[in-house]
Amino acid sequence: MSLSIETLPPVRGTLTPNRPMDTLSWLRVGGPAEMLFQPADLQDLQDFLTALDPAVPVFPIGVCSNLIIRDGGLDGVVVRFGRGFNGIEVLDNSRIRAGVGALDAHVARKAAQAGIDLAFLRTIPGAIGGAAKMNAGCYGTYMADVFIEAEAITRSGQRITLKPADMGFAYRSTALPDGMILTSVTLQGNAGEAEAIEQKMTEALAKREATQPTKERSCGSTFRNPAGYSSTGQADDTHELKAWKVIDDAGMRGASIGGAQMSEMHSNFLINKGGASAADLENLGELVRKRVSENSGITLVWEIMRVGKPAAQ
Incomplete structure (x- = not known):
């Protein structure tokens, strides 16, 4: 089915056919979205989804900070959340509600100003919707630890509330069904002193700057740490087996294909050094998985989502 503005339900927002995704992608790669909404x-x-043909695929995105969009692009409608979905509201002295388009760092800062400790979000790139969907976390705290509820819309346009x-x-995952779109979280x-929370975030940022390639185009950790974890991942920073270690042991620190490279600074960071295609990035990731498996028998699991179609041959 070929989509056009004329064949889709009317909207008050913006519909853009064949919108290249590379300029919207954190990694600056990706073919066109058949229709960007x-x-x-x-x-x-809600009105759009209610009226949309159920056969049309729908894929929500934020700032694409954990996403490789393949070079052939995305079929169907890609929903991108902007100003109407980035509000942040302090509810009381411990709770905050954020639209899915609100950046994690902005939520952390707004919470800190209100004396609410969500400092772990300060160093996580991306928006709250993606953080909730992927159960993002760092330094031993995950979204599952602080999640109260989310508002969502089903593929058919029904508004629902989701509990933990x-x-x-x-x-690093949830079991949300395909087509379910989060709208707020x-x-x-914990309640705390605003200055103490700010200091905690400053220290976390400094630690990140010292250990991660923050100036490069990357999606953060490329692969999950091996072995099992609890749903909240409390062992994340104490477990002996790290993805970067098995990548190093396989000799893949600094490895590259085209413009894609496993960072010299942190070997579990896949970066676009400039001019990489989505295929370069994904192929390098798969080569790392192959070499790690050959070297240690460990099968690394992608943490970054890969979506869309390869480029036509």
């Missing part, structure tokens, strides 16, 4: 607000999104049990939180953090 930027809804004006929640009602616009509905999310199916696991290590409510989080609860």
Whole structure:
């Protein structure tokens, strides 16, 4: 089915056919979205989904900070969340509600100003919707630890509320069904002094600068740490077996294909050094998985999502 603005439900937001995704992607790669929809607000999104042909695939994105969009692009409608979905509201002295388009760092800062400790979010790239969907975390705290509920819209346009049990939180993942679109997330953090929380975030940023290639184009950790974890990942920073270590042991630190490279600074960071295609990035990742498997018998699991179609041959 070929999509056009004329064949889709009317919207108050913006519909853009064949929109290249590389300029919207954190890694600056990706072919075109068949149709990019930027809804004006929640009602616009709900009306659109309610009227949309159920056969048309729908894929929501934020800032694509954990996503490789393949060079052939994405079929169907890609929903991108902008100003109508980036509000942040302090509910009380421990809870905050954020639209899915709100950046993790902005939520952490707004929470800190209100004396709510969500400091772990400060160093996580991307937006709250993706963080909730992927159960993002660092330094021993995960979204599952602070999640209260989320508002969502089903593929058919029904608004629902999701509780922790509905999310199916696991290590670096959830069990949300395809087509389910989060629209806002409510989080609860420990109460604290604003200055102390700010200092905690400053220290975390300094640690990240010292150990990760923050100036490069990357999606953070490329592969999950090996072995099992609890749903909240409390062992994340104490477990002996790290993805970077098995990558190093396989001799893949600094390895490259085209413009893609495993960072010299942190070998579990896949970076676009400039001019990489999505295929370069994905092929390098697969080569790392192959070499690690050959060297240690460990099968690394992608943490970065890969979506869309390869480029036509």
